[in-house]
Structures are given as C-alpha cells and as structure tokens.
Amino acid sequence: MTVLRDYAASVIQPALGQSAALYDEVASPDGTLRNAWKRLAAEAVDLTLPELTRVGDEIARLLADEGAVYTPPGGAQRSWRLDPVPLVIAAEEWATLEKGLAQRAELLNAVSLDLYGPQELLSSGTLPPSIVFGHSGFLRVVARASADHRRQLVVTGTDLGRTPTGEWQVIADRTQAPSGIGFAMENRRVLSRVLPVAYREAGLHRLAPFFQALRASLTQAAPHGRENPRIVVLSPGPTSETAYDQAFIATALGFPLVEGSDLVARDGSIWMRVLGRLERVDVVLRRVDAEWSDPLELRGESQLGVTGLTEAVRRGTVTVVNGLGSGVLENAAMLPFMSAMCERLLDEPLRLAGVPTVWAGTREGRDQLLDRLDELVVRRIDAPFEVAGLSRAELVAAITAEPHRYVGQEVAAVSVSPTLDRGRLQPHAVTLRAFTLRHGSSYRPMIGGLATVAPVGTSPDEISTSKDVWVLKESPEEPDQGLLDTAPVAHARAPLTPVPRVLDDLFWLGRYAERVEDLLRLAIVTHELAEDFQGRPRSSGGQTLAVVARLLRSLSPSSHDSVDFEGDLRSMLLDAHRSGSVAQTVARLKEIAQSVRDQVSPDLFRVFGAMDRARGALAANPHGWQIGESAGRMLTDILALHGVTGNMVRDEGWHLMEIGRGIERSLQLCHLIGPTLSVRRGIDVDRNVHNAVLQAAESAITHRRRHRGVVRGASVLDLLLLDESNPRSLLFNLRAIDASLATLPGSSGSTRPERLVDDLLEELDRLDVAALMAIDGENRPNFVRFAQATAQQLMRLSDAVAEVHFATGPTPRSLAFATVGAGS
Structure with missing residues (x-):
C-alpha cells in the first residue's frame, strides 16, 4: 500500500487520538482519500515512503541552493522548509472560499477608508472608539482632512484554519505588510521540479499570472496616473525575518529592493539615490512596519524608514502600499465586530467567520474574559501581543487596569494534513495564508497561497515548515488565476543603476569572493605540503611548509598548535568565528548576496549550497584527505561564482564588483609575496617556496611554460607583478581597475581613485625587479618596502572608491534624543 493511502486508512484507528476529531485534508472519516486527492494522478497518490523521503531530501537541497531562508521572531536564521505533500483544495471548495476572501478584503478596505475619513463606524457605535484609538496601528498623522485619500488596500493576507466540519475560519488579518507571496511562489517552483509529472497532470492554477496582476496593480496605484512610474520595495534590510520573501518579490516584479537610507524626501516627494542624481519614486511597496517608516513624525529612533515619507503621503506625491496606518486593521479586537461592520458598510452578511473572540473593553466582555481565563488565549490588541510571561495575578491586574487592550480567543480550530516528519507521515496542524489583490476596481484572491504546518498541540509560530497549496481547476480550459489577461502596462526601459548601498555591497561581493578563492588556494597548497612533509620539519619541504603555514595563520589567526596543520586547516575551513577564516568570509559573502x-542570478545561491555541502562533508569526515577534497570542491564552487557574475549586465554595479575583485586580488598578492619572497632561506627552500607561491597565485603552469621549469625569484616577481597578459598579475589588475573606474558616473580622469591607480601604474612602470631582489644579509629590504607601500596604497584606493562612489550623505541617526518617562 502506498504511503498516502496507508495514512488515509490509519485515520480511523484510535492511535491518532487527539487528531481524530480534527478535519483531515487528505483522508475522509471512513479512511478513504478525499475527492480532491482522488482526482490527482497516480504519480502524486501512489508514492511510497522511500520515494517521498527522497523527494523531501531533494526539496531540502533545492531550497539550500536557492538560498531560501527565514528568521523566526527572536531566533536564528534557518533554511526554509517545504513538506513534499501539498495542501490540495478542490475547485468547488475554493469557489466558496474565494468569495469570502474577496468580501473580506473589500470590507477591510472600506473600514480603513472610514476610519481615516468620516469615521461613521465610530460615531454610530458600530465599532467602539477605544479599539481604534487605543491601537498603535492607528496613525493620527495621516488621518487629517487635508491628507490625500489614496489609501486603498492593495494586498491583504488572511490566515485561515478549518473547523472540524470543514468550514474555513479566519484566524487573523494581515494588512500592515503581508508577507509570504514570495515564499508561496518559491514553494511552487521547487515542488514542480521534484514532482514534475504529478504537477503537470494535476490541473493546477499557476501562480505566475498573479504576479503579473500584482505588478499591474502597483503600477496603477501611482499617484495622478503617472506614466512609467518608479516603484520600489522598501525593506528593513537583510536581517529581516522575511528578507528572502521581500527580495523574491522585488526580483520577480523587476523593482529595486531598497532600504530607508536609499531614499530621501525633497520638496514633498520621495526620491531614490543613484550615482550622481536622484530619481523620483511614485510607489513604495512597504515591508517596514508603519511606525518605523518615518523617524520625523512616527517613531523617532527608527533607522529603517524615510524622514519625510509621511508628509509625501499626505501630499499625494507617493503611494505607499499598503498605506501607512493600515496596521490598525490587524487588531484582534475588531473580530467580534466584523459582521456588524460588514452589514453597515457593504450591506451584506459576513461570509467568513472569525475565531470566537471576547473583547474586554466592555464590562460584560471583561467579566467573561476573567471568568474564562484558563480556557481562552489572552492577547494584547497590539504589540507585544504575548502575555505568557505574566502570572495569573499579574494578568488579571493588567486586564483590570486597561481592559480595552486585551482580548481572549478560543483556540483556533485547524485541520490536519499528513506531513513528512522523522521518516514517516504524521498528521500536523495546518493553517493557510491566503492573499487578495486589488485588481482594477475589485479584489481577486490568489488561487493558492502559503500553508504552514506544525505538530498538533504546538504553536505554528515555532515551526516554519510550509506546504505548497494546490487548487485544482474545474476544467482544463479555465484560465490560470481566473485572469484571461492582466491590464496592459506601458513599456519603458527602466534605468539599471542601483542605489549606492547596493553598489557598496557589490563592491564587497567582489572583494570577499576573491578573498575566499585566494584563501582556498593557499589552504590547498598548505595541505599538500603537510601531507608530504609534516613529519619531516627539518627537510626543505618541511621548512617550506612552516613558511606557508605561518603565512596562512597571519591571514587567519589561529589558536591551534603550530604543528597541528590538519586541525588548523579544518578550523580555517569550518570555524565561522575564526577571524579571516574561509567559513567566516563565506558567511559574510552570503549575507551580502x-x-x-x-x-x-539565482545561480549564485546554488554556489553557496554546493559550498555548504562540501563543508558538511568535511565536518562529517575525520580523515585528513577530506581536507584537500573539500577545499578543492569549495574552490571549484567559488570559481563557478565568478562565472555566474560574469553573465551580469555591465552596469555600474558590475564594474564596482570587478573593481573590488581587482583590489582584493592585488592585496592578496601583496600578502602572498611579501612574507615569502622577502627573505633568503637557501636554494632548495627558496625554490620550494617560489613554487608554492606560483601555485597559490594560479600561475605555476604559465611560469613553467615560459621559463622551462627554472624557478627564480626574479622570474616569479616579473610574472606576478609586471606581466600584462597574466590575469593574476598586479599590472593586469590595476589596468582592469582603471578601465572600470573610467566607466563610472562621477569619474573624470582626475578623481582620487583614478589618481591613486595612476600612481600605482607609474610605480610599476619604474619598477626594477633586479633592484627589488637585492640582498642585505638574508633580507630584501627594497622588496619589503615595495610590498608594504603597495598594500597601503591599495587600501587607500579602496577607501577612496567608497568616498567617491558610495557616499549617500550622513548615516541615519535616531531622532529620539531623550528617553520619555512613563508618566510623560
């Protein structure tokens, strides 16, 4: 029997205990598959457990290669998780849910317009004023009569669960900055690759048309019907919980992903900083919570927002999606009043009921909440929501002091779905986040969504395992997402210039990528020497090993014993806390990426996935040969990264990345040749050291072909410093830097970076290799001075590039100059 049919048959067994009373998404009460699953092809239904496990492993690998990550609140970043068993919903079930979702988005939009407009809900008593004015999401600064009223909700999220009877119930509304659309698309991309036949034959609604509709809706949201509007995605930054989701949307829609420091307010409008100019921004897809969006008028200590954004919104020069102040609609205290508000504003009954909720703002509600304190989930109406840290007495005192700030909710009813857990299918509680888009003059739900699963009885917030949501079509001819075509968008070529912050990141992307490559090459050389000579320290090879290992430790200081070469190399490859190690540098490289x-390109993250697997193999294998094997695989992977970036458009970002790479390669060359060639150690040792240097600089074959195997210090320096055809030489890289600098806006031929490169090139033009190799005792003082001076000049060049091409004005500072006391 296949694993899903076996699971379905098991639901009638008492062993399921607690989950037996819950609605099961796959199995009917009689132990057969539900109709939606019966319609799927055999490839989806007849999977065996080994096949399903293999699919789960493949999913994990693909997600790692995509760099899909998530940071749970208060936790550490971890890989996104996707279960191989999708949540399948039949067409007739979805049709009913779709109507409810569209109505709910329309209702929330109407509530928003009323609360920031005539406030009839408050004056009529339909909604108690303390629910609104006592919630931090209500922003009085955008509720002025003079403010522009383009506040429609463009995208909403609705968290849903099924009751035991199979009816959908609203758990929460997400209107502030709904996250998860990018994750939903990523889930679909991955699952369609690991289950291609099942996906192809299932007859599902594709998600791509929803993204096209989203792009059209954001374009149409531009103020005053501006043609070819500039749209940006405003992110809190790469450390955000849903940074991957934000970047996915920006990439899929073709909009710049910006942070608050990338934008500036001028003359009542919002502008994006690019090299040498400002570009007008018309629409901001906001992923920063409203209260952090403007340090001038909202939260003064914020460094995530844009000073002056609120004024621009009031003037109507920019549209923020969703609008500032939309967070008040996430207020759980509104749930008991949704039906009455729907009747008043839409003149129709509410289609989707919410989780039964008691608001303590009335005497009856407070008494009921206090009487049922042990059976209800108590929450504050706004952040911080949790009250778990309070004792019963403290909680009673808090509710009594400010009853309008608390609600009690019954435990949300949710269904269960089979989930691969510890090598077998187990019923896990599942919730669905559905998304609804204002498209044209109405709201259209995404036919699909993002499902999240957690073991029954645990909090979904603690688990980030997700499921793809498969909504079956009623007929094959039905258009995807019910959209025959999206609204036409005027075609215009958008400028490619990234903001200075992104240019800075790309510059360091180039530097760190080159640094990893050079460290790995040196590690491989060290390992090869250690394999042969660590037991013969007095031999010429052993002395060479000591020189190279000492150089490696200078680049990445180590606490390992000087003769523990294997332990030192393992540490440098695996220890992310070791300064300058490969692991630490790769971690920084991934953060920037x-x-x-x-x-x-997404291919960049496949490189990181491959590097992680190589490190994992080393961590799991104690044998010394694995060090060289893993280092070699990682070197191959980082070289693939260079190939990926080689396919980028040759814009300012690419040129700055190449400048960073050239500076780092030149610096690493100085670090390599400075300590190794500045001392005479004897003929045999010198020859071995010279060969090691050539190998670490990826120039051994070239030198061998040109000099027929005869290795001398002068010939090594000539190849590594002055050979204009050698991509590893200092001259080659300085000329490449000079050429890229000339392409950048603001470069005039006389800027400081260009002058510094000219000085370096002139120094090389005057360089006499024989004079560099002159001996004074055992040392070469001329060479030492040259290597040190060149490295210092390269560091000055790096700083000058930053000053000229990345400067965006002063760093944002908190406007909260004093701490306000509790009684203020």
Missing part, C-alpha cells in the same frame, strides 16, 4: 538578491 542576500542583500543584493534582486541584482544577481
């Missing part, structure tokens, strides 16, 4: 995800 996440922050510029909208600028780079």
